[in-house]
Amino acid sequence: MSTQPHYSTAPGKALGNIPIHHRYTVGVAGERFFKAMRDRKVILAAACSSCRQRFLPPKIYCEICFVETGDWSPVEGPARVKSFTLLHRSLDEEPLTQPVAVALIVWDGVRGGILHRVGGLEDPSQLKTGLLVEPCWADERAGGVNDIRFFAPANP
Amino acid sequence: MTRDVAIVGLGCTSFRPTSPHASYREMIFEAAVKAYSDAGIEPDQVDTFMSVSEDYLEGTAIVDEYVPDQLGAVLKPVHTIGADGITGLASAFLQIRTGQFEVALVEGRSKASNVLHPAHIDAFALDPVYVRPLELHPRFVAGLEMRAFLEATGNTEEQAAAVVEKNRGNACRNPMAAHPARTSAQDVLRSAPIAEPLKEGDAALPADGSIVIILASAEAAARMKGQPVYIEGVGWAQDTPNIEERDWSRAAYAEEAARQAYRMAKISDPAGQIQFAEVDDAFAYKELQHLESVGLAPTGMAGRMLEQGEFSPGGRLPVNASGGSLGCGHVHDLAGLRSVMEAALQLRGDAGDRQLNNPRVGLAQSWRGVPTASGGAAVLSRR
Numbered sequence: 143m144s145t146q147p148h149y150s151t152a153p154g155k156a157l158g159n160i161p162i163h164h165r166y167t168v169g170v171a172g173e174r175f176f177k178a179m180r181d182r183k184v185i186l187a188a189a190c191s192s193c194r195q196r197f198l199p200p201k202i203y204c205e206i207c208f209v210e211t212g213d214w215s216p217v218e219g220p221a222r223v224k225s226f227t228l229l230h231r232s233l234d235e236e237p238l239t240q241p242v243a244v245a246l247i248v249w250d251g252v253r254g255g256i257l258h259r260v261g262g263l264e265d266p267s268q269l270k271t272g273l274l275v276e277p278c279w280a281d282e283r284a285g286g287v288n289d290i291r292f293f294a295p296a297n298p
Numbered sequence: 299m300t301r302d303v304a305i306v307g308l309g310c311t312s313f314r315p316t317s318p319h320a321s322y323r324e325m326i327f328e329a330a331v332k333a334y335s336d337a338g339i340e341p342d343q344v345d346t347f348m349s350v351s352e353d354y355l356e357g358t359a360i361v362d363e364y365v366p367d368q369l370g371a372v373l374k375p376v377h378t379i380g381a382d383g384i385t386g387l388a389s390a391f392l393q394i395r396t397g398q399f400e401v402a403l404v405e406g407r408s409k410a411s412n413v414l415h416p417a418h419i420d421a422f423a424l425d426p427v428y429v430r431p432l433e434l435h436p437r438f439v440a441g442l443e444m445r446a447f448l449e450a451t452g453n454t455e456e457q458a459a460a461v462v463e464k465n466r467g468n469a470c471r472n473p474m475a476a477h478p479a480r481t482s483a484q485d486v487l488r489s490a491p492i493a494e495p496l497k498e499g500d501a502a503l504p505a506d507g508s509i510v511i512i513l514a515s516a517e518a519a520a521r522m523k524g525q526p527v528y529i530e531g532v533g534w535a536q537d538t539p540n541i542e543e544r545d546w547s548r549a550a551y552a553e554e555a556a557r558q559a560y561r562m563a564k565i566s567d568p569a570g571q572i573q574f575a576e577v578d579d580a581f582a583y584k585e586l587q588h589l590e591s592v593g594l595a596p597t598g599m600a601g602r603m604l605e606q607g608e609f610s611p612g613g614r615l616p617v618n619a620s621g622g623s624l625g626c627g628h629v630h631d632l633a634g635l636r637s638v639m640e641a642a643l644q645l646r647g648d649a650g651d652r653q654l655n656n657p658r659v660g661l662a663q664s665w666r667g668v669p670t671a672s673g674g675a676a677v678l679s680r681r
Contacts, residue, residue, distance in 0.1 A: 166426045199428050227441025228494040244438045254542035287431050
């Protein structure tokens with residue numbers, strides 16, 4: 143992580159960059175969420191203590207009632223693909239030799255969901271809205287979204 | 299008693315894929331000179347200035363510090379709006395309405411060609427804990443939304459592609475446009491996939507440019523030379539920042555922004571009262587989604603109405619006669635101001651070869667782009 147900016151100039155153009163690095167505080171809700179993923183391979187949703195709405199990713203507040211959330215409990219039942227895309231570009235705008243399947247994964251009765259990769263597909267055409275999926279956990283888990291390698295079609 | 303506010307001056311550079319001939323500050327100067335000339339005033343007659351800026355896109359921290367001198371605004375109040383252009387317009391409008399100011403100026407610029415790695419900036423706008431570590435090109439969000447929108451409403455990929463054919467074709471009559479083209483929907487459908495179902499042809503290409511718009515109270519406008527275009531209503535809104543929670547079948551931020559603007563403008567039947575619209579089309583499907591969300595097409599009908607020619611320049615409700623972002627080029631947060639400028643030109647009868655037939659009421663609507671769910675709306679009229 144170099145902190146040396148690089149500059150070069152010429153009459154027609156000047157090049158500049160800035161090495162920006164951050165250390166983000168994950169927060170109360172995020173810490174609890176990621177510890178449960180890392181230690182127990184469990185996805186926790188938080189429920190509003192007033193309206194009972196469950197949120198994922200969990201938050202310490204309910205934006206509807208504007209009160210703190212109370213009950214934290216694992217999501218249960220099958221997860222479902224709400225929408226998906228096949229991504230063909232890297233962040234550096236390079237074409238990907240193998241497109242990456244990305245989906246919004248949702249659970250019934252939970253507001254929100256998890257954005258993640260979809261893997262373990264026999265064929266890309268298997269990926270459809272509504273496909274039932276389950277998390278494929280990483281063996282080495284650090285406490286972050288990549289503790290889930292991807293979501294794979296659920297075994298019937 | 300609220301006071302009426304009008305647009306009294308317009309100035310812009312042409313929009314272009316690159317602009318190695320001038321710095322962003324020189325481009326603002328060009329737009330400012332034209333706007334002052336259009337309004338027939340000098341910089342010292344402006345009471346307050348609005349600058350629409352986003353530091354990461356400009357490549358300079360606190361970039362609004364670099365704004366005043368090329369506008370003639372040194373030692374004047376400058377208000378920076380880190381949001382889309384219509385929010386900047388709304389701020390100028392409201393400042394005049396306070397009664398403290400008579401004349402306000404809104405400035406924005408895009409130097410997209412200066413940004414060598416734009417996807418990294420959009421990725422930096424993703425949630426740093428839950429989303430960014432996936433290391434995905436941020437347009438995955440548009441791919442997810444496009445599929446969800448099409449599946450929920452019954453609009454089709456082909457209809458989205460037809461938006462591109464219309465808008466880039468419209469841009470052929472706009473001398474300021476960066477990306478005019480006679481392209482067909484089939485060309486778009488055959489273009490390379492980016493984030494399926496989103497294809498290269500569906501996405502507006504970036505452009506550089508600057509716009510300056512001068513506003514005045516109705517009393518001050520009456521003393522100026524040009525034909526005033528009245529701002530009848532404005533609105534802006536943000537949906538949840540949590541991508542996971544959004545309802546992609548509609549653009550909730552556009553619904554709310556339009557609702558606010560319509561209420562202020564006393565528009566009760568938008569489809570009947572709005573005569574033309576400039577709506578955000580950063581991606582082709584967004585034009586259809588935005589039209590349905592601002593009440594100019596019933597849910598699921600925008601694509602069919604487009605195919606029937608209703609949104610063409612000669613149609614019942616011309617949409618993006620300017621060419622939109624697909625045809626003019628995407629100018630980031632300036633896109634909303636570009637829509638406002640086009641609506642004002644149309645209402646003044648100054649739209650040249652693309653002039654619509656004597657419109658009196660138009661809508662400009664904006665979106666901040668991936669990964670945001672925020673935008674604005676403005677209803678403009680000629681009285």
